[in-house]
Amino acid sequence: MSQQNLESLDVEAIREEFPILQREFDGQQVVYLDNAATTQTPDPVVDAMGDYYRESNANVHRGIHHLSQEASILYEEAHDRVADFIGASGGREEVIFTKHTTEAENLVAYSWGLNELGPGDEIVLTEMEHHASLVTWQQIGKRTGADVKYIRITDDGTLDMDHARELITDDTAMLSAVHVSNTLGTVNPVSELVDIAHDHDALAFIDGAQAVPNRPVDVEAIDADFYAFSGHKMAGPTGIGVLYGKKELLEEMEPYLYGGGMIRKVTFEDSTWDDLPWKFEPGTPPIAEAVGLVAAIDWLEELGMERIEAHEEEMARYAYEQLAAEPGVEIYGPEPGPERGGLVGFNLESVHAHDLASIMNDHAVAIRAGDHCTQPLHDKLGVAASARASFYVYNTKAEVDELVAAIDDARQLFS
Template identity: 50%
Template sequence: MNIKDIKTYFPVLNQEVNGHPLIYLDSAATSQKPIQVIEALKKYYEFDNSNVHRGVHTLGNRATDSYEGAREKVRKFINARSTKEIIFTRGTTTALNTVAAGYGRQTLQQGDEIVITYMEHHSNIIPWQQLAKEKGAVLKYIDLQEDGTISLDAVRAAITSKTKIVSIMYVSNVLGTINPIKDIAKIAHDNGAIIAVDAAQAAPHMKVDVQDLDCDFLAFSGHKMCAPTGIGVLYGKEALLDNMEPIEFGGEMIDFVGLYDSTWKELPWKFEGGTPIIAGAVGLGAAIDFLNEVGLDNIAAHEHKLAAYAMDEMEKIEGLKIFGPRDPMQRCGLVTFNLDDVHPHDVATVLDMNGIAVRAGHHCAQPLMKWLQVTATARASFYLYNDEADIDRLVAGLRSAKEYFNDVF
């Protein structure tokens, strides 16, 4: 599949917004869906719609095969050892909360340390804040370097023999920084801690190999990688998941229910209480097929190229400041910026009037905004369906916004 032809697979991109062809630069928030995923969902609902695992009729068997087939696709996608290590969730948020509540609650003691960074998404901050309060644990932050990267010396300074959990994002949704997860995992393990990885911004854009990283848990969302909303994945090492208690109880996850006690199914189903997200899993499986056909290495190379081009062109605009590492190989395909004293929401509004969709706000990263000494930023995020022409439109739109607000003020 030629990367140049990718746009033709995304019907939503073939439209005008405010009289201009749509330029979608908000994939870090949610990606668009290719026709292959849309058709897979349509086929499931038209022909296979049924609950899984419980029935013996044909539709139930077909739905179960598709659901469990998607689990195997996920296993291969991140190179997990077994499908027992693949838990379907509603998304990254649910997956990280499962680690905090299921592993952290039964493991942490008073005075133990949880280590995260200033760049974390709120989904990887608040569960640890709540757990620390509940258990009397200490929440610590790894210092960032001036360009928004992490030095391993800072990691070694933060992680101690008291550290029990390290939780860190693979790729920053604001700075674009790609963190050295494999090295951080080794430091964590050398100190007797486990590491959980927020891969929401990594899994869609680059190869993720959980065995090579040696992470203990890893979470990502389908909707950022061409799949439907409402489906995500928690990977966990089998031994850790085996020893964890489920945090949601009901149908599907039980083995035997008595009047006063119950037992759970084996992995992975003990963590999937209730009717699972069947159509979402089918869509995720189709999205993985699509991404594999394009090639994760091709996607990563394409985005590095776009990031370099975008930064080169955007830096030509006087008064525009870019946040995060300047080296495109140290970041994924997004550029977060501010323009003079213009509020990011105003910049995003002017761009939208020109058919260009970007994100503006704190990006669910308020501690990072405080570290950057700003209240908000604008963010253009790229994916496999973007090209240099999209960036040219963005730069032209930013120049128009700058001229407009210069005239107004």
């Protein structure tokens, strides 16, 4: 890691690129701690998308005119930029744009899972999976007859790797695991999980929605067969996600969405598909969103992914320590360190998470409350819901102090 990357982020300068962070509600400046759901979007990303609409707006791959050619180049090169960002040496052919991580999971589940799985096959997930993974593979299991099994979590919210080695066998066809838990903050040993899967000739899908935004990710170093993430969690626009897939696998898979833009030849009797990645991108694609995603990647890399990771770890550590010192607060997930990402899930004794979030909102503190699309995990934890504070490059310790002050007010109110 270079000395530059070891330097702290200039958070105050970063905040100036986010006008929304200056908004006030009832005279109180907003404290935005809901970044695991959606990060805010900096001016350079908004400007890049605005410039596209003002100067280059046209449909891609369908026009000979200058604007269409210009838009097509921007869109195609966006695939190349994403491939470079995540270490995919196969370039654009290994990068498919979807609407979000959920669609990426479904793409693989339908295009690969429905065709390759059957009775006797096993799908292995973790108990901390987001519904995007858990529900998708659960339903594919029901359709194909494949069994779905779950790697246990330990009392401290980490994966039981001994159980993983026991559960993943020669009958396992697919392992799908979250890189960073959106509820526990747990950073999973995904490279080790992938190695275990490959030792049994199983494929591995990694959900990187909570990892790519805040830490360096190299899909080839991880050796994932598939890896997915979303633009709106990494300072980019909504409406665009990414599926990385190894080229040889994507070439063998059939598309599961059909229409214009993904075909090579159509007759009344049959159709053939275009080359990668276009065969998986039917219809008018997210062109402006791809431009915005590139701008977000440029912005993040200028800050330095190592520094972003270090800042999130510092924020999570400070929040964990402050919340742990609060009476009646229960925190979920591992202690601060390499195994915890930039979020803290918690509950306040005798106060429902939704009530707590409402009181937070009275203080202009924005957090998330509910099951965070991890209902089975909450059942495992023995709670109906939890509150979650999640951090990004523009958050400060002073904002954590505002969070704690709001918790103190909630405790007094409900006492």
